[in-house]
Amino acid sequence: MPSNAGTTRLVIVESPAKAKTISGYLGPGYVVEASFGHVRDLPRNAADVPAKYKGEPWARLGVDVDNGFHALYVVSADRRQQISKLVKLAKEVDEIFLATDEDREGEAIAWHLVETLKPKVPVKRMVFHEITKPAIQAAVANPREIDRDLVDAQEARRILDRLYGYEVSPVLWKKVMPKLSAGRVQSVATRIVVERERQRMAFRTAEYWDILATLAVAKPGEGPRTFNATLVALNGDRIATGKDFEPTTGRVRAGAGVVHLDEGGARGLAARLADRPFTVTRVEEKPYRRRPYAPFITSTLQQEAARKLRFSSQQTMRTAQRLYENGYITYMRTDSVNLSETAIAAARRQIVELYGERSVPPEPRRYTGKVKNAQEAHEAIRPAGDNFRTPGDVAKELSGEEFKLYELIWRRTIASQMTDAVGSSVSVRIRAVSSAQEEADFGATGKTITDPGFLRAYVESSDDENAEAEDAERRLPTLVKDQPLTADELAAQGHHTQPPSRYTEASLVKALEELGIGRPSTYASIMQTIQDRGYVVKRGQAMIPTFLAFAVIGLMERHYPRLIDYDFTASMENELDEIAGGDHAAVDFLTSFYFGSANGTGDQAIAHAGGLKKLVTENLSEIDARSVNSILLHTDDEGREVVVRVGRYGPYLQRALPGGEQPAPAAEGEEGGAQGDRAPIPEGLAPDELTPEKVHELFLGGGGERKLGDDPSTGEPILLKSGRFGPYVASGERKSSLLRSQSPDDLTLDQALRLLSLPRLVGVAPDGGEVFANNGRYGPYVKRGDEFRSLDSEDKMFTVTLDEALALLAAPKTRQRRAAAPPLREMGVDPLTEKPLVIKDGRFGPYVTDGEFNASLRRAQTPEALTLEEASEMLAEKRAKGPAPKKKATKKAAPAKKTTAAKKTTAAAKKTTAAKKAPAKKAAPRKATATPNE
Numbered sequence: 001m002p003s004n005a006g007t008t009r010l011v012i013v014e015s016p017a018k019a020k021t022i023s024g025y026l027g028p029g030y031v032v033e034a035s036f037g038h039v040r041d042l043p044r045n046a047a048d049v050p051a052k053y054k055g056e057p058w059a060r061l062g063v064d065v066d067n068g069f070h071a072l073y074v075v076s077a078d079r080r081q082q083i084s085k086l087v088k089l090a091k092e093v094d095e096i097f098l099a100t101d102e103d104r105e106g107e108a109i110a111w112h113l114v115e116t117l118k119p120k121v122p123v124k125r126m127v128f129h130e131i132t133k134p135a136i137q138a139a140v141a142n143p144r145e146i147d148r149d150l151v152d153a154q155e156a157r158r159i160l161d162r163l164y165g166y167e168v169s170p171v172l173w174k175k176v177m178p179k180l181s182a183g184r185v186q187s188v189a190t191r192i193v194v195e196r197e198r199q200r201m202a203f204r205t206a207e208y209w210d211i212l213a214t215l216a217v218a219k220p221g222e223g224p225r226t227f228n229a230t231l232v233a234l235n236g237d238r239i240a241t242g243k244d245f246e247p248t249t250g251r252v253r254a255g256a257g258v259v260h261l262d263e264g265g266a267r268g269l270a271a272r273l274a275d276r277p278f279t280v281t282r283v284e285e286k287p288y289r290r291r292p293y294a295p296f297i298t299s300t301l302q303q304e305a306a307r308k309l310r311f312s313s314q315q316t317m318r319t320a321q322r323l324y325e326n327g328y329i330t331y332m333r334t335d336s337v338n339l340s341e342t343a344i345a346a347a348r349r350q351i352v353e354l355y356g357e358r359s360v361p362p363e364p365r366r367y368t369g370k371v372k373n374a375q376e377a378h379e380a381i382r383p384a385g386d387n388f389r390t391p392g393d394v395a396k397e398l399s400g401e402e403f404k405l406y407e408l409i410w411r412r413t414i415a416s417q418m419t420d421a422v423g424s425s426v427s428v429r430i431r432a433v434s435s436a437q438e439e440a441d442f443g444a445t446g447k448t449i450t451d452p453g454f455l456r457a458y459v460e461s462s463d464d465e466n467a468e469a470e471d472a473e474r475r476l477p478t479l480v481k482d483q484p485l486t487a488d489e490l491a492a493q494g495h496h497t498q499p500p501s502r503y504t505e506a507s508l509v510k511a512l513e514e515l516g517i518g519r520p521s522t523y524a525s526i527m528q529t530i531q532d533r534g535y536v537v538k539r540g541q542a543m544i545p546t547f548l549a550f551a552v553i554g555l556m557e558r559h560y561p562r563l564i565d566y567d568f569t570a571s572m573e574n575e576l577d578e579i580a581g582g583d584h585a586a587v588d589f590l591t592s593f594y595f596g597s598a599n600g601t602g603d604q605a606i607a608h609a610g611g612l613k614k615l616v617t618e619n620l621s622e623i624d625a626r627s628v629n630s631i632l633l634h635t636d637d638e639g640r641e642v643v644v645r646v647g648r649y650g651p652y653l654q655r656a657l658p659g660g661e662q663p664a665p666a667a668e669g670e671e672g673g674a675q676g677d678r679a680p681i682p683e684g685l686a687p688d689e690l691t692p693e694k695v696h697e698l699f700l701g702g703g704g705e706r707k708l709g710d711d712p713s714t715g716e717p718i719l720l721k722s723g724r725f726g727p728y729v730a731s732g733e734r735k736s737s738l739l740r741s742q743s744p745d746d747l748t749l750d751q752a753l754r755l756l757s758l759p760r761l762v763g764v765a766p767d768g769g770e771v772f773a774n775n776g777r778y779g780p781y782v783k784r785g786d787e788f789r790s791l792d793s794e795d796k797m798f799t800v801t802l803d804e805a806l807a808l809l810a811a812p813k814t815r816q817r818r819a820a821a822p823p824l825r826e827m828g829v830d831p832l833t834e835k836p837l838v839i840k841d842g843r844f845g846p847y848v849t850d851g852e853f854n855a856s857l858r859r860a861q862t863p864e865a866l867t868l869e870e871a872s873e874m875l876a877e878k879r880a881k882g883p884a885p886k887k888k889a890t891k892k893a894a895p896a897k898k899t900t901a902a903k904k905t906t907a908a909a910k911k912t913t914a915a916k917k918a919p920a921k922k923a924a925p926r927k928a929t930a931t932p933n934e
Helices: 016-023 077-090 104-117 133-141 148-175 186-202 263-273 298-309 313-325 341-355 400-416 505-515 523-532 547-559 566-580 586-594 604-608 611-618 692-701 749-756 802-810 868-881 900-923
Strands: 009-013 030-034 095-098 123-125 207-217 226-234 237-239 278-290 421-433 439-451 484-496 536-539 542-545 630-635 641-647 650-655 678-680 706-710 717-723 726-731 734-737 760-764 770-776 779-784 787-790 825-829 836-842 845-849 854-856
Touching: 009 016, 009 077, 016 030, 016 313, 030 077, 077 104, 077 868, 095 104, 104 123, 104 148, 148 547, 148 566, 148 586, 148 611, 186 505, 186 523, 186 542, 186 547, 207 263, 207 439, 226 421, 263 484, 278 439, 298 313, 298 400, 298 505, 298 523, 313 400, 313 523, 341 400, 505 523, 505 566, 523 536, 542 547, 547 630, 547 641, 566 586, 586 611, 630 692, 650 692, 678 692, 706 749, 717 749, 726 749, 734 749, 760 802, 770 802, 779 802, 787 802, 825 868, 836 868, 845 868, 854 868
Parallel strands: 009 030, 009 095, 095 123
Antiparallel strands: 207 226, 207 484, 226 237, 226 439, 278 421, 278 484, 421 439, 536 542, 630 641, 641 650, 650 678, 706 717, 717 726, 726 734, 760 770, 770 779, 779 787, 825 836, 836 845, 845 854
């Protein structure tokens, strides 16, 4: 698109990929540059706070709560170089177009750019929903002003999340564990997962039986000769199914009025029905019709990508971002199911081309969203352009992930404008009278699809992997009332009730959406945050809460229930939407939430309680750290309470001491004084798997004490125990850790005696020095005085001879330098520094490096899935903190042992140094852990 003669325009977008695509659609006179996302933010820590504000009481928050909640914004260290470039470009052009995304985040980035660049030339806001040439040209021709209401809503959300995180997180540090975080949406999402796990822990399974009959028609007409039917009633009373049982007791619900068959009852009834005649008593046929699904919005795209492609929410959004920036799909953060007239026309044309005119309904389909406050002016997620490209058209241009997601979006969009799937469904009842004159009713259902309609293009998946697909047919023979049937087989079949399924990322996003919590731009970050914080781990697709999450949610439920209330959190979203619509003032909203006000417009339960600030400070002394960090499991057969305690080294089991004595109370944050039996919880064990049987097993085999036998030489018992550093054996004063090759589950008495023989005296050297064999931190070794040499196997500790040991000790020490291991993955060039990035395997796990700075991968990240953008951002954060301070070289001490006086002097010096450091540490602003939206 040609620019006005002699006019130069600067177009600023968020990402280099977006800039590259857009620059191809603009003619000479346009300079397209990226901001690399947000350019300013609240200070992340005390080091980010400018010197002139460090003494302010609100500096730790980054928000002046006493002066209209004025936010202190600082330019991110990793953005300073790019900002300098943009400032220089802004001075060289005649106009600036801010082409950031058209949502609250994009609007805020545009506003921050104006505030940071302070341009002297006209600034215009340029918006579009897809990156195609016509859309970009239309956006340039129809600019608008920055929408301050949208900016205010984003800023209010940012400040709200900062206040919530920085005021509530310190409570968790003091009462649960350091470095934890709370977040307005993150904590609610964690609560949802914890509540589901509690339901699973309380669940008691029940067994019930029925009969599956294979029935046959005498003279088959249309359809199959045989079909299956299930026993549904006996003597007029319904047969019990899974829904008839109480989940916490496993008993039939009171007043259910059902027949509960056990195995003997089902098998006996099947025997009494053998060779008895069966008769059709009822046939009901109804038309079947299924409308197509609405086009994708952000949440439904994440759900279906998880079900069909096994993508995480983050993976889905990263891939969709690339598709959007390269012009393949429309904007992917939306809660609107609308399609433009252009898109509807494109879809209908393509349906005719691919499936024929009969697949297009007479009138275009229009959908109404169910999401609260959906921005209906936006479009659903669809293929970009006025003529959709088929998956075959783009297959060679896209990566594997991109192609799969594009095909999913294309199919869903096309299907949304196709005809209904139609057919018929039939329900049949069959009766047989047993030899004992019992009336047994069986039921069967069938479905036939005569015109699949939209199902040709797309079939939605279900969170229930056992659910029948919507395009599946169940054909029955043509049956009429009073028709006789014969039973080819009668099989009694048992069932067990199942606990509620764990959430997946897909179903958790769906739950949040139904509750009105979170928005399209936040779902993926919420899923990632609760995993990064250690509150949730994934096993396959299932999301399992950790006991740390139980402790955090337990504290919040007992002391700050409103802060994790679903309705309260949703009301916050609604008020933010009102701010975005210009119907509410951000300052009034924040004032009511933080300080409280009887007449405030914020949540009244918080306002009348005096606001968030008063809530978290006044109740702090009432929170008992030991109680918060104890999760009761059950009471064992001896009347002892079995609890999970969340300790600094991880969760562990504990039960009261024999005789009912309770462990002595611990100091705040400590793990306790005199303790009862303990047992470690194996890594990877889910909370609902800690059944009484499993707990008993852990105390016997891997946690508490287990007697292996008696030492034949001393008569003392030999016990297998578990300590902070793993399992060990003990007898009297002797202790020895298990070897790496040994398991506590199958340790024998002989093996324990061998371990307790360590350190083993191998013999005495000619010079009188004793030679020992032992096991150490770095494996087995032999020792004489201060000389050590490694042994090549653990067995050698028990078999090495004196001559072999002396030969080893006489040999010079050798230290072979290991060759550097190859990188796990080469990622490409960092877009910020242009340095090559690689992922390596380090002592503490995989990390990404540019050769100068290193960043460890987070808990939920893997070397295979980490993207270049994520790696660049992680290293940028490290770069912003600067290089780690070098440790001062310590003077090598003389080999002689320290005297008591020297020890006292050293201790005094340390005490003096600590005292000098204390005031500075006290005065420094508190560092708060980031919340999910930070």
